[in-house]
Amino acid sequence: MPQHTQDSKTQDSPPNAESLHLRFTQALHSLADKALDSKPKIIAILGSSGSGKTALAHSVALQKGCEIFSLDSLGIYKGFDIASAKPTILEKTQVCYHALDVLSPSEKSNAMLFFTLLCECILQLKPNTPLLIVGGSSFFLKSIIEGLSPMPNLQGYEGWLESLGELKEQYAFLHSIDTYYANKIAPQDTYRIHKALSLYKATQLKPSEYFATHKPTPFPLHIEIFALDKPRDELRADILKRSQKMIEQGIVEETKEVLESYGEGILPLNAIGPKECVAFLQGKITSLQSLQQELFFHTCQLAKRQATFNRTQFPKISLLSKHDLQKELDKLLSI
Incomplete structure (x- = not known):
């Protein structure tokens, strides 16, 4: 079911350091009120980088009329379309995406921002519209579920x-x-x-x-949590293809543009993908073949850490193959 492209709505506007805490408090209180009379269906689809969770979520959202909240610590930044494997322009006309391109590369992301954006996203959902939370940065989801303590403005020190x-x-x-x-x-x-x-x-x-x-306030709505589980050899083969594709699509040129505009001291350039491209541009990695090997190796390491985190940090998570996950999602979203 095609949906509208996300406009520049309040919940996806760049955060001001002094106002984020206020936005967080207001959104959380409003969401708590919403939880009393309306409980939207919220499903998290986690998984290792390269596992195919984003493509699966898009397909499900298209069929079931869902919106998607991106739980990606790199996708939240402008300028990293290839490195974070963002949905294409066509895909964003088919499904409404949230929490993409919110920050400029020089700004800092944190759990409170994702918590706030998620609350604001849910508050503007149309009635009976399910939300899929999709991404590899599942440590943010853990913080959201467990809750965050209110924080003063920590800028200026x-x-x-x-x-x-x-x-x-x-x-x-x-x-x-x-x-x-x-x-x-x-x-x-x-x-x-x-x-x-x-x-x-x-x-x-x-x-x-x-x-x-200052005790944390837990997230007031239930989130059903799944992780796309893929055999190790199959995942590694997919990561290798992903690494090759990113180089072909121009991840080096994308990183160069950000590097020239903002300098090398910005946080997103430390992420896997941009970090190796910076090393390549500086001559520390001497060939595209070596760059591809570095991208593959480090992404495999990340995928292993992500899988371990998902398995150990969410007591009620379901680890399912693509086929079984599709069946489960179809059942949940048909109720």
Whole structure:
């Protein structure tokens, strides 16, 4: 069933650091109210990179009149169409997609943004329209289901963080003010260390104290969770084809354009795909054949981590073959 292309709606507008928390709070409260009188059917289709979950979801959405929420940490950025395997222009005229092309490459993504976008997406769904949550960044889904603590604005503390020294010294400072919380974070985890220190600076509370007094609010609606399970050899063969196709489609040229516009210090260039292309453009990878091998190898590693995460972090997940998943989705969406 063809659907409209997504316009520039409020839920997919770029977030302002000062307003994201307000948007998050408002959307969550509105969704909690909606949960009392209307419970839209929400189904998550997870799976490793290259498993075919996106194509499957598009086919199901087309047949059953679903909309799709993209759970992709790279797809949320503009400029990475090939690297994140975004739906084509034609596919976006057939099915309404959400959470794509929300951020410029220089902006930062986080779980609260995905949580907010998902709430806002569900709030504007037409009656009886199912939503498919599809993507490989399932750690965001785990955060959404378990809930997030309300957060103050953590922007503006970059200078203070730099004054503490390099990452090693920053981690040591965090350890000195909150040993319990620091022990939960890897010393190399730049994002979480900076977030914890900025939270301390903003609130004058230890991160462990802040989270103890600001409990997360769980997602108020039920999400049925599936993962597309594919035999290892078959998945590796598909990843190899995917790596070849991306190079043929122009992932190197796409990455070069972003690199020239924003510089190499931006977060999405650390993702698998863009990261290897940057190395190729800098001469660290010397041939397209070697680039393809690197893309294949690192994507296989990522796929293994994704499969392990999905299997161990969601207690009520169903791991199904493509055939069995199609049958299950058909049954669920026919009720």
